[in-house]
Amino acid sequence: MKDDQASSTAYTVLQGILFSASKPDYQPLIPAEMQQACRKILSASAEGKKRLSQLDSRLYRSFAPVMENAMMPGITLHYVLRKRYIRDAVEAAIEEGFTQIVNLGAGFDTLAWELHQQHAGVNFIELDHPATNAQKAKALFELSPDNLHLLAVDFSETDAKGALEGFSGFDPERRTFYICEGVLMYLDQPDVERLFSGLKQLTGSGTRFVFTCVVPMTSPDNNCGWLLKLYLKIKGEPLNWMIEQKELPQFLQQQSYQLHDLAGTEQLKQRYLKDINHGVLHQGEFLVLSSAND
Numbered sequence: 001m002k003d004d005q006a007s008s009t010a011y012t013v014l015q016g017i018l019f020s021a022s023k024p025d026y027q028p029l030i031p032a033e034m035q036q037a038c039r040k041i042l043s044a045s046a047e048g049k050k051r052l053s054q055l056d057s058r059l060y061r062s063f064a065p066v067m068e069n070a071m072m073p074g075i076t077l078h079y080v081l082r083k084r085y086i087r088d089a090v091e092a093a094i095e096e097g098f099t100q101i102v103n104l105g106a107g108f109d110t111l112a113w114e115l116h117q118q119h120a121g122v123n124f125i126e127l128d129h130p131a132t133n134a135q136k137a138k139a140l141f142e143l144s145p146d147n148l149h150l151l152a153v154d155f156s157e158t159d160a161k162g163a164l165e166g167f168s169g170f171d172p173e174r175r176t177f178y179i180c181e182g183v184l185m186y187l188d189q190p191d192v193e194r195l196f197s198g199l200k201q202l203t204g205s206g207t208r209f210v211f212t213c214v215v216p217m218t219s220p221d222n223n224c225g226w227l228l229k230l231y232l233k234i235k236g237e238p239l240n241w242m243i244e245q246k247e248l249p250q251f252l253q254q255q256s257y258q259l260h261d262l263a264g265t266e267q268l269k270q271r272y273l274k275d276i277n278h279g280v281l282h283q284g285e286f287l288v289l290s291s292a293n294d
């Protein structure tokens, strides 16, 4: 990642969501406020404006699905489904009494922005690389809400625990729910393990954590296409931590966390696509809801 540029993958996620939102079948999955926030973020930079104009281009709209099939079939709809899953988990936690939501590597995710006004008593914090954070602040934060904070962190220099401990906007006494969506695969295994233990040390047992995991490229549960595999081979494997779905329960146990729910492609389909006409679904990333043991 370039230090002075916002994350390209953060732009890609928003573009994928808006691409899905332009299909009538998927509209019900994507709240209007979320679409507005995605547009607002993209409108605030040259790169974002380029992504928006691509969405209006007939050539791009016919070419994008071909590229998606060759690289990561079903990924644009998958972004929508994983965000739905996380939104449901966060809303359930707030209902249960959690009063602090911390998103690690939030990128341009819009959930905290959408929820902070509805839940004035809940403290929202988003951590990301300084350049991505600065771009998001420019796009959304004309005012600085009391209960929504952006914290600039480079995880290659400071881990989440170190960053949050020294941040005045973070309150270790609150029941805290952490999100780590589309990020763990960029970390090394020791950093992933340090993250789990760090969150537990910060806010104690009962700390809740929802995160996404990528399965190895060679797994039968991964439908990534030949072009992505070729790209990764040429690039020398930029993804670091990957784990098979069946290995996750044991991994969590080793971190002293309890598994509450695990959702792969089939579970997401059952939960969110029952009456929806959809194309090929992405396989290769699953979601986990967990909490720290005593």
Ligand SMILES: C[S@@+](CC[C@H](N)C(=O)[O-])C[C@H]1O[C@@H](n2cnc3c(N)ncnc32)[C@H](O)[C@@H]1O
Binding pocket: 001, 007, 009, 010, 013, 104, 105, 106, 107, 108, 109, 127, 128, 129, 130, 132, 153, 154, 155, 156, 180, 181, 182, 183, 186
């Ligand atoms: C694939 S994006 C996911 C963004 C968001 N969580 C989502 O799913 O919409 C990965 C995010 O991780 C962040 N990230 C990657 N490496 C990082 C680092 N070393 N320090 C801080 N953030 C980093 C990027 O800036 C980017 O926003």
